[in-house]
Amino acid sequence: MKESNQNTVNRSSPKTLGDRKRFLTGIKPSGDVHIGNYFGAIKPCIDLSKDVQNEVILMCADWHGLTNRAEIMRPGQLSHPLIALLLALGYNIKENSIILQSDFPQIQENSWYLSCATAAGLLERSHAYKDAIANGKVPTASLLFYPSLMSSDIITFDSQFVPVGKDQAQHLEYASDMAKLFNNLVGVDVYIAPQGVIQETPTLIGTDGERKMSKSYNNILPVFATKKELEKCVKEIKTDSKGLNDPKDPNSCVIFQIFKSFASDDAIAYMKEKLEKGVGYGYGHAKKDFVDEHEKVFGSHRERYEYYCNNFNEVKKLLEPGYEKARSYADNVTKRARQAFGLKSYLN
């Protein structure tokens, strides 16, 4: 192989990427975004986009959402609301990108190239695939192929860094290993092997006070619930039997635990003090303060969210500059891969 490719062997990094650190981060459009998601995944992304040292490509991973046959219609329904939500909550779209995975066919093409350099056995070791089997499900071929597409999400845009939770370290290993396997196979450094940036992803307790907040446990508080909807959800937060004037422990109070994930510092300090003193401040008061603060923090964003949800073309226009940039990265990477194989084309 290497003989036939001597002229192009170049083991140095394929590109100097400019001064900003390029991050790729993906979110699967899987349901109503709740405060647990906001706190664990959405807010870290938005914070990342606000640091001018970073160039963030946020991918709404609709193709990955199709790997589960039971939820095959979700990505189509939920991708636009997810992007609307990110914009409404202040993702810095002027300096960064949000892209819809299925708008970038280059990802599928590079996924094929990665898979040509990777042993089949590697795919079966993915947690998602093993979990499906352990749970008695019949995994789809796409779930088996998931590590390849996911790795391609990253390498297709020359991403250098990927924020990962502790339980996602395997994802980065896949992307990094497959990139290196490919580069070794063709004898040229085509793909950048990305680095993981471990992120503390705090899990939030659900309204049942027992398990982490999750749609599957039906214990969530939606980020963009109206005041009325929220009041109904908050009512169900479990509390102990302490009375109006009993001192209460904020650390064991589910209301406070959720409250502090989104409230302002002042509001947090206020509720903490009130609970600890416990004079004339019962759980009913805490729940009311919860709803008021939620409205204060998310209310105006909710209006913008609804506006973006209903104005598809407006969103499209906001995404356009980022799309163009991402496309040029993807075209560039794909061209490098094709050149490494010497593939012909009758297109241009």
Add this chain to the structure above:
Amino acid sequence: MKESNQNTVNRSSPKTLGDRKRFLTGIKPSGDVHIGNYFGAIKPCIDLSKDVQNEVILMCADWHGLTNRAEIMRPGQLSHPLIALLLALGYNIKENSIILQSDFPQIQENSWYLSCATAAGLLERSHAYKDAIANGKVPTASLLFYPSLMSSDIITFDSQFVPVGKDQAQHLEYASDMAKLFNNLVGVDVYIAPQGVIQETPTLIGTDGERKMSKSYNNILPVFATKKELEKCVKEIKTDSKGLNDPKDPNSCVIFQIFKSFASDDAIAYMKEKLEKGVGYGYGHAKKDFVDEHEKVFGSHRERYEYYCNNFNEVKKLLEPGYEKARSYADNVTKRARQAFGLKSYLN
């Protein structure tokens, strides 16, 4: 699933395709084309393209050629010569198409959609994958995924018919099964389940007189060898010890067996008679007649082949109308698949 999709459920065939029967046939660019390939695969394709009742899409399957790590540079080197050969030998490009697989990203996209409807276990049953393991090789992830991409080759162009050898029946089963699984999953007939057309694919004996003609046995006669090259190859064809004036059995004469795969009827009758009579006609004469007839049949084509090999842009121009047609089919099919999922796009 079906509930959320009630409005679009339409179980009738997606398109009336016009009067011509649409065929898809794929050839992997895997090496110098020899008379065995010509006889078994190339000529049947060319014949198919000459029947005006057919619309043939001939795919040069370079992506499939990448599934074997040891031959990763071949598809890039061999795809253009293969297309040049098809054109030189009279493929009817005016009424049909020749396409390079890697020029159609829609194939990878639809491959993903098919894989979302298919159980992972199905992939492991492919002959190619099982053979690799049985031969002690470490199969690549792409080889494991091969049935999905191959099925997508077919369904992406709304192909109705696929010529298959007896040993390729499994390919068609994959394509047909995966198309139906997908249609059932989304509740709409998005993909056409193709039908196989069993083709007698005669295998030709090699110059060793022992095994079928195959590059891996080093017993081939290239279609476009020069007279000199051919003379050298033909010299090595094994013969028995019968003398100049002995009657010879054409059925056990390797020269004649290969000769009759490409020679004109008259030339075949002539050699047959000469061998059977055996008066003053030895194997040396037969070999000379072989080389002369080969030059007569392939000589002028060889010149055109060399011209096409060296004039990439000329070939590109010849392919253009077929490319446009194939692209419109592929775009149409991909659009139907995306609509079935309700996938969004910020592109157009």
